[in-house]
Amino acid sequence: MKNIRLKNITGFILILLIIMLGYNACVKDNFKYDKLTTNNVEWRPNIAVPVAFATLNLRDLLQDYDSTELLVEDGTGFLYVMYESKVASITAENLINISNQSYSENIPVPDLSIVGNQLYAKKEMVKTFDVIGDERIDSIILKTCSLAVTISSTYKHTGTIKFTFPTIKLNGQIFTVNVPISSASGNFNSIKDYDLSSYHIDLTSGPSNYNQLSYTVELWLDDSSSPVQASDNLSINFDFSSIKFSSAYGYFGQKNINIPLDSIVLEVYANAFQGNASVEDPKMNIYINNSYGMEIKANITNLSGYSNIYQPTPLILPSFYNPITIQGPSFNQIGQSLLTEMFLNKSNCNIKSVMSNLPHYILYSVDAQTNPNATPSLQTNFVLDSSKLDVDIEVELPLYGSAKYFVLQDTTEFDVSKFFKDLNPIDWVMFRTNITNGFPTDIGVQAYFTDSLYNVVDSLFERDTQFISSGVINSEGKVIQSTLQTTDVLFPKNRIKKLENVKYALFRGYASTTNNAQEAVRIYSNYGVEVQLAIQAQFTINQAQSDTIF
Structure with missing residues (x-):
């Protein structure tokens, strides 16, 4: 498929209105002045000027404008509006935290024994590595960690x-340090960072095989008077x-993951003012990538369409999608990400009725939990510093459907x-306009001058709306x-006089598909309009005024 960026579906209608107003500087280089002559129109004998000829199709507009939504054109020229949004990315740093650890030892006189001409003591300890809740950590490869060692001695001996x-090892080498006691004053202090x-x-060195850190402290005191x-x-x-991991292994408990209420913006309906429109086969695809080495259970607590016109409409998920279990990679897949997919369409949920309400926003919120089965003795997790849970939503709106009195509005x-x-x-x-409509919609246009x-001071058309009939469509x-x-x-x-105080033009574009919106139509990239514009004007002007008009 061919991907093209589209600024705004309303852009077509707005450009059409601007052309009808003769405000053609905004339409870039699409006008071909040599294509229109005074032979195209018949005027009473007076000053008549051909202004412009323009042929505009969706392909032209797509090449000229750019924004966040993606218009996809398939091999036949049929168009889809696509929205893609990353709604959440839960990183390991935000989900798994390792607490600071502190341990203390004392070597009093009773622990000393005489070895040769020295006093000697040795303590072998196994301490609990503090974790949160029922976490069970077997091993960690440290990304960062600082060890501060503080030593105080009142022995009046060096040693x-x-x-x-x-x-604790680096490249197989055990972490061990010798600190000289360089003062026999009885007031020795040392603080060192490693x-x-x-x-x-x-x-895993302790009796429980997890959350256990062992160390040995040895003291030699030299002979002294x-x-x-x-x-x-x-x-x-x-x-x-400052304990941060590159990787960690064990069981990391039940962590609650909350994705608070947020939204995806559907710009295609941003300027919807009133009316109805129906997309025949809308789709929403949810992609969840999990690179945590653990299972996650997710419950979508809110998924709904919020319209500028209608009440919010909940999107009711099929039961097999809510809640949904998100699998994580196994130990043989460390560094990989497993994809869980949810495909919502008109056959398994009410997405068609949600989209029929012209939602400007898709609202969502999610509650999730790691290790939903909560069996620490049977589950082994892993997590990397790069592990994350990514949630992406894709909304696909094929331009195949119907519209009735669908109104778009904008101001310039x-x-x-x-x-x-x-x-x-x-x-x-x-103004005389010859408009050839190649769209399968009746297009209504109006501009209000304010x-x-x-x-409102006046309008372009004295009647409510000027409608341009749709092109002729076939059975498809x-x-x-x-x-x-x-x-x-x-x-x-008298109408020209009203325009003296005009500062803004409020454009409204109306659309209804053929046969009173009873038939679904398809939109192709080669659809367009041809506009011919000519202006006839009469002036009462003298030589003194000639330099003051323009």
Whole structure:
């Protein structure tokens, strides 16, 4: 398929209106002035000027405008409006946290023994690695970790203290440090920081085989003439902080994941003002990519269409999609992501009726939970620092359907004083339009001219709306012949006078598919309109005024 960016479906109608107003500078290079001559129209003897000839189709408009929605053209030229939005990305850093760890040891006098000409003590410890709830961590490869070691000694001896963490390793080498006790004053203090980034921690060395950290502390005190006092002591504190993982293994409990209420904007209905429109086969596809090594259960708590015209309409999901179990990769798939897909269409939910209400927004919210079965002894999880849960929604609106009195509205600046300094010499102006409609819709157009406070001063057409009949369609809803309509719009002096205070033009485009919207039609990229515009005007002007009009 061919992908083309589209600014706004209303752009076509707005450009059509602008052309009818003669405001042709906004239509880029589509006008071909050499295609229209005064032979195309018949005027009373007066000043008549051919203004422009334009052939505009959807393919032209798509090439000129750009925005967030994607228009997809298949091999036949049939068009789809596509919206793609990443609605959530739950990263490992936001889901799994490892707490700071602190451990303390003391070596008092009773722990000392004489070995040769030294005093010696050794402590082998297994400590609990603090986790949240019922988490069970077997091992961690550290991305970052800082270990602060604080030592205080009141022994009036020099010596050495050695601490070893046999299950903390880097490239197979055990983390062990010797710290010299360099002062025999009885007031020795040492604070040192160690970077444990990239180290591997095995927490299975204790009796429970998880959440257990072992270490050994050894003390040698040199022979000294100072006696050992009963109150003497050496204390050592280990403080692990800034713990971030590259990967972690174990069981990480039931984490609640909340995707709060948010929305996808459907710009195609942004300017919908009133009326009805129906898309024959709308679709919504939800793609969930999970690279956590654990199962996740998700419940979509809100999925609905919010319209500028109608009440919000809930999209009722089939029971097999809500809740939905999201599988995670196995240990043989570490680093990969598993895709869970949800395909919503008119056969399994009420998406057609939701889209018939012209929703400007699709509202959604989700509650999810990791490890929904909650069996720590039977489940083994893993998580990488790159693990995440991505949720993407794709809305597909094939331009195949019907519309009845569907109204689009927009506003633009339209200051007549920028074109004419003085309107008094103009007696009247007549616009003649020859419009050939190649769309399968009756197109109604109107422009209201307002002052700076948006009070309506006049309109382009004196009647409510000027309708242009649709092209002729076949049994498949495809246009096989265009229709031609000629329209004259007269602005006499009293109407021209009203335009002096005009600052804005409020455009409304009306659309109804053929046969009073009883038949579904298809929109193809080669559909378009041909517009011929000529202007006839009469001036009462003298030489003194000639330089003051324009």
